[in-house]
Amino acid sequence: MRDVVNTEQEESWNGPEGAYWAQHQDRWDAINSGFNQPLLDAARFGADGQVLDIGCGAGQTSRLAARRAEHGRVLGVDLSAPMLDRARASAAREGLGNVTFVRADAQVHPFSPGAFDAAVSRYGVTFFADPVAAFANIGGALRSGGRLAFVCPAEPEGNGWLGAMLSLREYLPVGEFGTPGLPGMFAFSDRDRVRAVLSEAGFTDVRTEHVEAYGTWGRDAADAADFMLQTGPGRHMTGQVSAEAAERARAALTDHLRGHEVRGGDRDGEPVGVRLRSTAWLVTAVRP
Template identity: 40%
Template sequence: MTDTPTVDSSNTDQFRSWDGGGGTFWTEYSGRFDEGMAGYHGELLAAADIQPDSVTLDIGCGSGQVTRDAARAAPEGSALGVDLSSPLLDLARTLAAKDQLTNATFVQADAQVHDLGEARFDVAVSRHGTMFFGDRLAAFANIARAIRPGGRFVQLTWQALDRNEGISTFRTIASGGRELPPPPPEAPTPFSMSDPDRVHRLMREAGFADVELTSLTVPMYYGRDVDDAFDFIAGNFASSFDQLADAARSRALDALKVNIAEHLTDRGVLYDAAHWLIHARRT
């Protein structure tokens, strides 16, 4: 039994989700997430430029694929993964032990307030782990303190909603076909790091320089066939589907299956997607 981590009040809802039902769902589908991100994973690691003796911090590590690969790349160094989700961290530890990666460790922590040390890490990385902070400036300042001067911080985040066919499509279908307003830009959503001007301003204020955003557009994989993708997507958007009346929910789920079938390729179900690869240097 682990102690409950200290969580900033602005991140309480995120903690409830990631340490509860949300974390359970993504633990079940951790392999699917890794497959979906496969077209971006190599770009992230290349930008991180992890050396044999690097000490790496992985923010929002989830089930730990990035942490494990960082540990493999640094046999004389180490990699620490932090996340709010105890189910995902349990899986991360199991997978690291299976791979005999003794230099990979995992901590349940809110990176916005957790003491990560001072100038402890050569590089920090994050794959979809930095968009959900309640106070991003405080979080990035805390991460900056933990990176040595001149060290790297590399993130992979979503671009704007309208550039991501999958999420925008599923969001509309799960609402019964209604056109929803975009998420508030300052809210902790997948798209809070999608505006380049905001990202530049935020990173500079937090203590980073040489901020660069590279656009990556690689289709995302959602499943091997229609039924496989349907189970994953319907589960991911279950809270939205559940808000519909029975008849509307049935129609929406039918519409989802039809749309998925239209995106079935010989490589599985694919939807267009766009990400930012954000690279910065600690001042």
């Protein structure tokens, strides 16, 4: 990999968090896949499309884009070696020869100028150290008239997983989950900031659409609670308290998530999943 300026994120996503995401990528895809079709539709590329996937992670959106651009090509870039290993293995297993993956910092990577018709990202653009520089660099990789389309979290209170974690304040040292305007999951929750950043980076026709999707977090409440508490924020919080307090938090989270269980058959049927709502901005822009 060439130059990296976002060293904090590079370290994070190549440590335990990146390994956890790679190991459980099927579960993360079940959580976030409701945004796939709106995202790819908004990018408006065809069968010959040349597509750049920013912060591609384990590559689900890259592989879906490769199927749409069956006569084109897709390049997925991410900082996380563990997730890119998973992406390459999945693409090989599915027989996709028109998608490749590169470990790179999209803020500074020397993309070929004007090489892509579209750039897409599902939750992969909120951790840039310098978002204006990053989007300007991505814009340089697009042809004139090329489209940028990405999904990023909208208002924090619209996301059910955050409400679940905040319900644990009685048991765990629940802190902030990202500050609007700073690198993190809610960096672009203010749509006016999205417009300002993209305009400064050289994009035009910046549009934001409020979208929502329901994701599946686990088989049942207990399974979903275990998964949430094994993510980076969950491990951080439970690591600061006693085993007894952590177990009380787990029980409380399980109780909270029972209200989100979907049951098979009638109301007395067995749980078939825990579904939580996520709200996001679907952002599109054009390179002049």
